[in-house]
Amino acid sequence: MLFALIALPFAAALALMLAPRAGRNLSAWTVGLAALAGLAILFVLAPAVFGGEVLRARAPWIEAIGLEFFIRIDGWAWLFAFLVLGIGALIVLYARWYLAPEDPPRRFFAYLALFMGAMLGITLAGNLLLLIVFWELTSISSFLLIGFWGRRHEARAGARMALAVTGGGGLALLAGVLVIGHIVGSYDLDLVLASGELIRSHPLYVPALVLVLLGAFAKSAQFPFHFWLPHAMAAPTPVSAYLHSATMVKAGVFLLARLHPALAGSTEWLLIVSAIGLSTLVLGAVAAVFQQDLKGLLAYSTISHLGLITLLFGLGSPLAVVAGVFHILNHATFKASLFMAAGIIDHETGTRDLRRLGGLYAAMPITGTLAIVASLAMAGVPLLNGFLSKEMFLAETLAFESWPSYQLAVPVLAVFAGICSVAYSARFVHETFFGPKGHPPKTPHEPPRLMRVPVEILVVLCLAVGILPNLVVADLLALGAGGVLQGPLPDYHLAIWHGFNWPLAMSAISLAGGLALYAILHRRGIARRIDLLSRGKIAFEGIVAALIGLAQRVTRTLETGRIQGYLLWLLAFILLVGASPFVDLAAPLSTKPAQPAGPMAVGLWLLIVAGALTVTVAYRRRLVAVIAMGIVGLGVSLVFALLSAPDLALTQLLVDMVTTVLLLMALRYLPAISPPEPERLARWRDGAIAVAAGLGTTAIVYMVLTRPHPSIAEYILATTMSEAGGANAVNTVIVDYRGFDTLGEITVFAIAGIVIYALLDRVRLTALTPFAAKGPAPHSLLLNLCAQLILPLAVAVSAYLFLRGHNAPGGGFIAGLVLAIALILQYIAAGSEWVDERLDHDWNRWIGAGLLAAAATGIGAFAFAHPFLTSSTPHVHLPLVGEIHLASAMGFDTGVYLVVFAACLLMLAMLGKVSRWEARD
């Protein structure tokens, strides 16, 4: 059942994504039902959890790194899950009415469900790595939700900023979790929470603490990472109400509470957490007073309240922890309702700007009353829930003992923040609902009944908790606080009236001071005129722009667009890497005496050298250079034939042919003479690098050939028939022993083909060779006849080579090339238009089919519980033919065949198309 609890929201999200069409009602019901079902499960589990039991459910995931799918529900997890699901259900109801008709509801609710599931995951995770997984998932779903109105610039910018900051924090958190795992020896939460002493006394405690805190502070928008939250207000209001006030930003403080037994209690914790919390508290409160946007005001207020909670957890005493848990609950309740009210105002009036609103109470009395009550809770007025947790907070600041100056600063600044919070609450209420009527775009009126219901429910809760705390919330609070402390609770008493004491006085000062402050600001109209600069955003955007500029500069230096440049970098790097073993070479270069070379070998050597020299000397005359390169290729294939390597000779020959043809076809679009090299220095440098690389390669080949050493050849030759089912060792190496390698190579080949397709599609080039000006050649009957005769023979030969490849020279690669060359002949003979009419295939699909065939052959091994690409050689008895000894590597070879053939044909077809476009000019 515990797994069902986590799975429900994800199932809802998946269902919505897969459903072809779902309107607002269906989407809302799907997610709403998921939330309600989750709540039902929580209620079923409640008796056990309230009784002090910890519920656990485990499933293995990646044991090698210690990641386990471990659901752990104790009091704190239960309470927070209740918060997430309860507010989630209300938000779903609210969002159904909030979304405009043109917003796609299916996507919105799917993302919302995704977020709900991820948040639940953080809450219920019993394994720290699992928590990180869900942590990142919340960052991503938040990104998707903030950027929901993707056409707006501020939505995209806000989403990006939120993802960058919270994602960066997530990385730090991961590092911190890894350190904690290293200290404790496991990521299991039970173990971690019991190892508090061990962690705190370990030398790596401070780094772990700092990293975890970085993650928590980034997520909970604490100073200095707070700047993303106001910009996330570009999201639709249900998102702001759910993520950025009640749940996601609380993930950081949730984590602080969760890891309290493990990390808290040291001076470092006290200092860092309380200082950051205090500064955030004050900063947020002051900034909120001067906001012009309703949601901006609420955002900064959220930042301030989160700072309050952080400060409480920083103070560290058990009573402060209780106060922190209480405030998390209360804040979620009143802030969500305030955001929803702000959304209602925005929905009904068309604006959120405080300068344009005013006097709305007459038009929206009920909403106004609800918003006023919620603001009073925010300000900390008695008889509401905010007052109770604020009182506890103030009491804790007074009870705090530390360095005298710090000890004094905390309560003083807390009161100051209280003054500001009363001031901005007053501003929120007064400038929206009272005063002179504003100029909103739409005529305001009350929203639909069901849209108000969530706000009503939450406000009633605020009142209920405020008036009768012991009845409503005492058990829940005890449950949550007990789960955090993992131990006995301190003595406390929830009551509205504790007698005349300092906290009450501080509240009174805040109230009076805040109202006075607001009155002054309002009379002078200061608040309306000040536009605060978001320094965080400026810094962030500056950093991003600098990074992009750096990346562009580096790219410009390396990517010059000239192939010579790339080749230079490549060869220089290879030289560096390859030269290092030669630096202190102790052994002699060769240990075997060289054999005498026969006249054949010397002759071929001369041929190849002559060809290479021709290319180097005559490189500017491109036609000559290409033909000389072809001669070099032919010479190499003859060398292979001389050394009794028929497969290699065949492959080299065919590849040489195809390459030469394609090069010549492409040469049409280049000038016949290439421009001269500009600088002599560059030529000497390039020559030196080329000669060095060539000499180095020669030395390596010489050493390999003249130093006998045991090689894998014996193993392969011994087992090729028995284990791989083929007598041709070259082929079995390609498709079996090194099959994974070949899979990578055909993937690269496929990518090259598709890139050429993308580059040449719809490209218009002018043929630059002077010969091209003569127009297309007249058709030659001789050539056509020849091509027509050769084609069926070539098909037969190709099939023959393919089928015999496993046991005799041949194979998929060679067979594919043979067929490709026969079709090249057709292209040359009849023209690309004629051939394309008859051979109109989408070669991209063939390439894909080939890759699929190869991969499927590999995956097929899984069905027999073997690793990827294990081959088998069954003997198949066909009725008429008799017994055939097949090898499953045939499927792989088919894939190679298809990819090679289709990629060659694709390149050919594209070049043909380019030439047709050119002819039309």
Added chain:
Amino acid sequence: MTALATLLIALGAVILVIAGWGVVTLPDALSRQHAATKAGTLALAMIAFGAFVAIPADGFGVRLALILGFLVATLPVASHLLARAAVREQDIPTDDVPRIGGSRAPD
């Protein structure tokens, strides 16, 4: 029979050298075609016959016959294409060249 084989192969080699010398020294493209194709094909045919005579292995004759067949089928076609390219590039007048009836693309 090795004497006959040696004679044939030697003759083929000599003709090949003459063909090469012709390709280098002849003045224009069309005459070079004569040297390369006719002399070249003849030389290769002689070498093939010589190999056939010299090695009395099973099936070798069939292979050599196939090789020869392909040579005779493709070398002249290649020469025809090169000649055509030379004619088009250098605008050599071809009014007095007999034509095969209606050279056009097959349907």
